Amino acid sequence: MGLKLNSYIKKSITITKPKLTEDSQEQRVLVVGGDWIGEEIASRLQKIGLDVTLSAAIATSDADLNQSAPLLTGPIDGQIGQFQATFIESDNHTSKPFGFVIAAQPAKAKERFNLYGLKQSQRVITVSKLLALINEGQPLPERVGEWYHIAFIDDLIGDSEPTVLSQFVDCIERLKSIDKLQAYVFTRHLKVAGPHLEDRYRKLRENGVIFFKFDNNLPTFETQSDSYRILFEEPLLKQDFELTPDLLVIDEELRPPEDLKETFGQLVPFEISEPYLQTESPRFNSVLTSKAGVFAVGPTRGIYDRQSIIQDIETVEFQVKKILDHSKDSRSLAPVVDKSKCAVCLTCVRLCPHGAISFSDSAIISVPSCQNCGICIAECPMGAIAYSQINQLVGANTSNIVKEFNFEDCAGKIVLFLCSRSAAQAFKSIEFIYKDDVVVFEVNCAGSLQTKTILDALNSQASAVLVGGCFKGNCASVYGNILCDNRIQSINQAITGLESNPVGESGKSLIPAGAATLQCQEAKAKVLRFVQTAGNTPEVLMRAISSISQELSDL
Amino acid sequence: MKKVAVIGSGISGLSLAHELGEAGVNSILIETLPLPGGNTARFSCKATDSCQRCGACLVQDYVSKICRNDRVELLLNCEILDSRQTAKGYELLLHKNPAFIDHLSCSKCGICKKVCPAPKAILVDPFTGSFFINYSECLLSQNMQCSACEQVCPEQAINLELQPIDENLEVDAVALATGFEAFDPAQKPRFGYGRVPGVLSALDLEEMFRNGRFENLQENDRPSSIAFIQCVGSRDSKIGRNYCSRVCCGYAMRSARLLKFKFPEIKVSMFYMDIQTFDRDFENRIDKASQEVNLIRAIPSEIRSGPSGKPEITYYGVNDQVIQEEFDLVSLSVGMGPATTSLAGILGTIEPRADFYGSNSFNPNNPAFKGAFLTGCALGPKTIQESIDDSVHVASQIEFYLNKQQSGVEVE
Numbered sequence: 001m002g003l004k005l006n007s008y009i010k011k012s013i014t015i016t017k018p019k020l021t022e023d024s025q026e027q028r029v030l031v032v033g034g035d036w037i038g039e040e041i042a043s044r045l046q047k048i049g050l051d052v053t054l055s056a057a058i059a060t061s062d063a064d065l066n067q068s069a070p071l072l073t074g075p076i077d078g079q080i081g082q083f084q085a086t087f088i089e090s091d092n093h094t095s096k097p098f099g100f101v102i103a104a105q106p107a108k109a110k111e112r113f114n115l116y117g118l119k120q121s122q123r124v125i126t127v128s129k130l131l132a133l134i135n136e137g138q139p140l141p142e143r144v145g146e147w148y149h150i151a152f153i154d155d156l157i158g159d160s161e162p163t164v165l166s167q168f169v170d171c172i173e174r175l176k177s178i179d180k181l182q183a184y185v186f187t188r189h190l191k192v193a194g195p196h197l198e199d200r201y202r203k204l205r206e207n208g209v210i211f212f213k214f215d216n217n218l219p220t221f222e223t224q225s226d227s228y229r230i231l232f233e234e235p236l237l238k239q240d241f242e243l244t245p246d247l248l249v250i251d252e253e254l255r256p257p258e259d260l261k262e263t264f265g266q267l268v269p270f271e272i273s274e275p276y277l278q279t280e281s282p283r284f285n286s287v288l289t290s291k292a293g294v295f296a297v298g299p300t301r302g303i304y305d306r307q308s309i310i311q312d313i314e315t316v317e318f319q320v321k322k323i324l325d326h327s328k329d330s331r332s333l334a335p336v337v338d339k340s341k342c343a344v345c346l347t348c349v350r351l352c353p354h355g356a357i358s359f360s361d362s363a364i365i366s367v368p369s370c371q372n373c374g375i376c377i378a379e380c381p382m383g384a385i386a387y388s389q390i391n392q393l394v395g396a397n398t399s400n401i402v403k404e405f406n407f408e409d410c411a412g413k414i415v416l417f418l419c420s421r422s423a424a425q426a427f428k429s430i431e432f433i434y435k436d437d438v439v440v441f442e443v444n445c446a447g448s449l450q451t452k453t454i455l456d457a458l459n460s461q462a463s464a465v466l467v468g469g470c471f472k473g474n475c476a477s478v479y480g481n482i483l484c485d486n487r488i489q490s491i492n493q494a495i496t497g498l499e500s501n502p503v504g505e506s507g508k509s510l511i512p513a514g515a516a517t518l519q520c521q522e523a524k525a526k527v528l529r530f531v532q533t534a535g536n537t538p539e540v541l542m543r544a545i546s547s548i549s550q551e552l553s554d555l
Numbered sequence: 556m557k558k559v560a561v562i563g564s565g566i567s568g569l570s571l572a573h574e575l576g577e578a579g580v581n582s583i584l585i586e587t588l589p590l591p592g593g594n595t596a597r598f599s600c601k602a603t604d605s606c607q608r609c610g611a612c613l614v615q616d617y618v619s620k621i622c623r624n625d626r627v628e629l630l631l632n633c634e635i636l637d638s639r640q641t642a643k644g645y646e647l648l649l650h651k652n653p654a655f656i657d658h659l660s661c662s663k664c665g666i667c668k669k670v671c672p673a674p675k676a677i678l679v680d681p682f683t684g685s686f687f688i689n690y691s692e693c694l695l696s697q698n699m700q701c702s703a704c705e706q707v708c709p710e711q712a713i714n715l716e717l718q719p720i721d722e723n724l725e726v727d728a729v730a731l732a733t734g735f736e737a738f739d740p741a742q743k744p745r746f747g748y749g750r751v752p753g754v755l756s757a758l759d760l761e762e763m764f765r766n767g768r769f770e771n772l773q774e775n776d777r778p779s780s781i782a783f784i785q786c787v788g789s790r791d792s793k794i795g796r797n798y799c800s801r802v803c804c805g806y807a808m809r810s811a812r813l814l815k816f817k818f819p820e821i822k823v824s825m826f827y828m829d830i831q832t833f834d835r836d837f838e839n840r841i842d843k844a845s846q847e848v849n850l851i852r853a854i855p856s857e858i859r860s861g862p863s864g865k866p867e868i869t870y871y872g873v874n875d876q877v878i879q880e881e882f883d884l885v886s887l888s889v890g891m892g893p894a895t896t897s898l899a900g901i902l903g904t905i906e907p908r909a910d911f912y913g914s915n916s917f918n919p920n921n922p923a924f925k926g927a928f929l930t931g932c933a934l935g936p937k938t939i940q941e942s943i944d945d946s947v948h949v950a951s952q953i954e955f956y957l958n959k960q961q962s963g964v965e966v967e
Binding site for chain 1 (some may be wrong): 577602772831
């Protein structure tokens with residue numbers, strides 16, 4: 001008895017994972033790679049019986065064209081189960097369908113010679129070059145004096161990563177066998193925030209590696225035959241020193257691959273996630289992107305250390321398997337398009353954050369890609385998109401999310417439209433304070449709230465309307481909160497008569513002209529606000545409600 | 556039907572149980588406390604006018620996902636008394652404490668909390684505003700007689716007569732999501748924690764953020780300066796912690812930004828060894844941060860009450876001169892240590908580890924730990940998002956392991 005807490009009682013929900021479409025190519029996977037990461041993913045997926053194509057990114061140079069792997073020749077397009085990619089393979093252009101797309105290009109290591117005003121030479125090399133020399137057993141440049149001096153430059157300008165420090169530490173540890181070796185590390189901030197890195201750094205220091213940490217007076221470099229002389233003020237002793245190392249090793253800046261936009265720009269809203277493939281909202285975790293069936297591994301989502309990349313590789317295999325094993329239920333929650341109303345204006349195609357909408361003679365919503373945010377319903381200027389019946393059925397039984405709005409009992413109260421992922425959660429803990437003063441409607445995403453619904457609420461007997469959405473950059477529908485905020489600003493401008501007709505993000509009128517102005521100006525409640533909040537910031541919501549109450553009493 | 560016990564309901568445990576459910580694996584999520592969320596639930600949202608990607612909001616999101624997930628059973632108020640390895644997996648002896656408050660009757664009035672003589676015995680869930688009795692802090696657990704809350708409850712929602720139940724649970728695999736324990740700054744007396752008014756640990760600061768205590772301050776009482784002291788209980792070989800806690804620099808930066816957003820006049824200083832900002836949230840981060848925050852490369856030698864009663868920090872400046880500076884508030888960025896609630900107690904075979912990275916002997920491929928997995932901060936310091944990434948990954952390992960077990964193939 002009493003072991004399950006009532007406040008955490010489950011609401012039974014039938015998981016309705018849409019089946020991939022009939023002509024789906026679910027067994028075919030495209031891995032866009034370029035180094036070991038892509039190869040590893042390809043070989044793992046092949047082992048579980050999938051048909052894998054490993055391609056290099058879009059061909060940019062002739063050298064690329066000589067590779068044996070198929071090369072992409074243009075952006076990938078389509079939906080989960082039916083992505084389309086074009087290749088050039090032994091001089092033939094081919095277009096192939098795929099079920100899944102995995103972005104696994106290598107990181108772009110940007111050399112920093114220019115940043116420090118240095119020129120690359122035999123004695124001045126990048127850290128990855130030194131690692132390659134060590135791996136291949138190649139000799140290092142010869143020593144000039146009795147001791148072999150190696151200077152490492154890490155993070156003197158700009159910013160570094162723990163991954164880069166671990167590369168330096170790898171090098172020094174592996175060069176231990178060199179007789180009379182003295183290693184120096186010139187840095188500003190040692191990025192020791194990786195597994196065992198602090199420990200390894202301390203051991204090196206105990207074994208005589210000298211670390212200089214600078215704040216302001218950065219070292220300068222003077223050309224010295226085939227190397228450089230480093231001039232610096234020792235930060236602790238405050239004395240000037242100079243050092244002409246036998247080998248000068250420079251850090252690199254790790255960046256996501258540069259061809260993400262060209263390759264995946266049609267699939268994800270890259271202008272928002274740039275330079276990564278994964279949108280910045282913390283709601284996109286692990287390898288997921290905003291587009292179903294497209295996965296971002298390692299460097300494409302800003303992860304560079306080997307251990308985490310391996311973790312991503314194993315995870316992506318799991319994610320693909322999960323969709324294949326659990327996508328047999330064909331019931332769909334996706335909204336439906338009324339073909340007779342659709343004007344093919346492409347508003348929904350452009351605004352769907354999940355890239356789930358394509359078009360021919362009318363808009364087509366891809367059922368497996370749709371995440372059911374409802375933005376298309378709210379943004380369609382023709383009112384041609386609506387929730388499917390099954391969605392309303394499932395929704396009514398299993399969640400608080402409201403599909404049909406009824407404002408009959410709103411007289412004198414504040415109507416709250418709350419995003420299920422943020423404001424509605426925050427409201428739970430303050431519910432009891434406002435029981436008698438507000439009427440709450442939980443919506444899937446603030447972006448799903450139609451202008452018509454807001455106007456209906458304003459024109460009911462309600463005293464005011466408050467919409468609560470996620471903080472900018474936190475929305476699970478990427479920008480649903482911003483679309484809603486814009487909508488509310490337009491309505492407010494129409495209410496105050498600044499603008500005659502509210503327009504949507506699309507630049508198109510949200511509701512037929514005339515009627516809109518009239519409706520807005522005749523709105524019985526004049527107070528309409530949008531508040532950004534998170535599920536754990538009820539105080540923000542409380543402040544918004546009390547400031548509305550204040551406004552109402554001032555009127 | 557295969558079943559997994561996930562131990563600990565912090566962000567790692569929640570996301571692991573959820574992911575397992577999504578992959579069709581049943582799990583039981585076991586939490587000693589009466590509410591889910593673990594350490595992560597103690598952190599506040601750091602959004603200014605936009606999200607700072609701290610991830611603290613995700614706990615609640617996962618709690619509601621868990622509540623809708625038929626494959627996850629959440630056991631709160633539940634301790635694990637004993638465990639043993641079986642042919643099939645593990646057998647756990649559970650001690651289920653009752654939920655003394657019936658939440659359908661509770662009106663969240665909070666009178667019970669006001670009359671309770673034990674300070675930590677009645678907890679409030681920050682998400683739902685519901686009240687919980689934390690039995691381990693309740694006087695009843697110390698064999699004392701008390702029924703103050705039961706008598707005073709206007710809804711008669713409290714029943715202290717309920718008895719705990721001991722029960723055996725057989726599972727195919729166990730996942731430890733036991734998280735971390737924050738360093739106790741009182742162990743570093745020179746920072747004055749607990750002695751000098753105005754010296755807070757980062758978790759105290761979190762509580763102030765969460766309770767909106769900054770907003771409620773009168774204009775004159777608002778802090779005009781705050782110092783963040785980094786690496787308190789991290790990168791410190793004297794206390795056996797030769798590792799960086801990874802999250803504190805980002806945490807302090809976010810808090811600094813939030814404070815600057817709330818009180819644009821506030822002066823923020825940050826005492827550090829090396830700033831550990833990496834990750835995509837902090838692009839061109841140090842140069843940008845140095846415009847907002849006064850960065851001081853020094854770890855204070857002492858913090859004591861200054862002439863005006865505020866905390867006064869003593870440190871060595873760039874030219875080795877001794878500097879003393881007063882701040883309204885000092886926040887100690889406490890590091891992360893392994894949870895001492897004893898992994899050993901949970902699985903008899905696992906030795907408690909001196910530090911996160913100390914032992915690599917724990918490996919599910921090792922027969923001694925067959926079918927046991929670690930996730931999240933139990934493995935080492937991680938951010939909230941990294942913990943979730945980890946759990947998704949561990950879910951894949953568990954699924955793989957269970958499939959192998961099913962098909963009768965031994966996992967090498």
